[in-house]
Amino acid sequence: MSKQLPVLESPTAGSCCAPIAEEALDAVQAAPLAQQFKALGDPIRLRLLSRITAAPGGEICVCDLTGGDFQVTPPTISHHLKILREAGLITGERRGTWVYYRPVTDVLKGLSGILAGQ
Amino acid sequence: MSKQLPVLESPTAGSCCAPIAEEALDAVQAAPLAQQFKALGDPIRLRLLSRITAAPGGEICVCDLTGGDFQVTPPTISHHLKILREAGLITGERRGTWVYYRPVTDVLKGLSGILAGQ
DNA sequence: TTCCTGTTTCGATGAATCTCAAATCAAGCT
């Protein structure tokens, strides 16, 4: 379910993507964006994404996440990773025993652009 | 409760603010950021913020929000505006009969920078 | 094959959230 970010076409300045500052969102446009921001709206998920994005090599093993200083059980970690995955913010891949996650930078940059005001 | 965004000092590249790509967030740093992203994680709030940010003159009257095409009652609109307000994303001011809201652009740009990866 | 470690899914529970109707507050007007 790798839902792509519906980057809004900017009718005026055709640089990148229309931020909320230029034109009001309708219900259809707002729904997927809200899902992505909601995925970011949890301290644990924000820290998980932070760890994934800051990881050297652009990816991180789940074992380095569950063993971390998060005060939650592995099932909870997995639950939060799933929400980030379903929002399209990260992707996961199993290689042998371990599962590796990496950020979807295009989606993150898209959200950033929407917030930027340009 | 106009909570300022705790812009993270970047120890390495001292350009603006440390995005999640550079250093992992700890629990203390993540909490206020999560509150702000959570405030964005609702379609109605996203559309409200969009309307506010896109408003000519930089502000908009609540009467132009409640009368809009949102399929919710005025109390619900007011509830969502309060959440955006408490997250520090907008500010409201009463001038006579009507209440006007405007975005807190610094906070929005701060969130954008955190997502941008630089 | 049988174990063992790592990860995800399932089921349940308590907390948080969204929405509305009713009540309350704020400001202007008669």
Added chain:
DNA sequence: AGCTTGATTTGAGATTCATCGAAACAGGAA
């Protein structure tokens, strides 16, 4: 004062979410 309009707050109902323990699944090693 009393009345009207606009906006918020309160209280209640229904839904969603976060978290856990237990179970199931995936892959490697003995």
